[in-house]
Amino acid sequence: MRIPRASRTAGSTAMHEFDDDPADDSDDSLEARVWQLLLLVNPGDEDTALRHFATWRDVQAESDGLADPLETIGEVIDWSAGFRVEDATTLVQALDELAARWNLAIDWGGDADDDDFLGAHEVPDLLAIAYDRLLEHRYTVWIYESPGATWAGWITRTDEAEPMREVATALGVNLRPACDAV
Structure with missing residues (x-):
């Protein structure tokens, strides 16, 4: 290399x-x-x-x-290739911006700009929705443990899941698919 x-x-x-x-x-x-x-x-x-x-x-x-x-x-990658957020509103904004890199829009199942919608969904729920919607387009949303943010992650092509896991392991990153957010 x-x-x-x-x-x-x-x-x-x-x-x-x-x-x-x-x-x-x-x-x-x-x-x-x-x-x-x-x-x-x-x-x-x-x-x-x-x-x-x-x-x-x-x-x-x-x-x-x-x-x-x-x-x-x-x-370095925040808001351009990854996200580091504290709340549902910022998560939705960050993931929408990241998905737009590939001309994709996430169907959140409701109006993601509506405070009532966001108030009815916890961050793990929204991560699972984004995971499912982007998986339909062959992208995977990942999350990792970060001392600098409550929720942190990035998006890769689904066919790159194994290399992503290998690199994350080599870097000591506790990485998991966003559908496994707890």
Whole structure:
């Protein structure tokens, strides 16, 4: 696996060089696992995965490697390839925005802008609805335990479930399908 390496040009991060160091080229390196995860949560959009990876690397470098890698991923992809939310209203907004990347709209089974609808549904119920609706289009909503948010997750193609599980396990992420939210 070749891991993209960020190079600085005029104050911005450009992704065009590759790290040829065999030690970093291992599928077991943290960067390799993060890169694979970012490719999975950005299906068909390597440019966004590259931007996320460059930002993740910058945050890790600025913290001298002390930032939690998973929390950094969550922050980097929030609202563009993942979600980190505290309540039902924000969850619906985030998942609607994420689904729109593929020109999909989630049928929530009611008016998701209505406070009565949202008040009648707990977050796990809404996650299960989103899971079922997106599964119809071959996408899977995942959730993971995050100390930085009550509810956190991302969406991948359903046919990428096994690689997603493998990468999550390698990163130590407690990942499960959103239909299993409790």
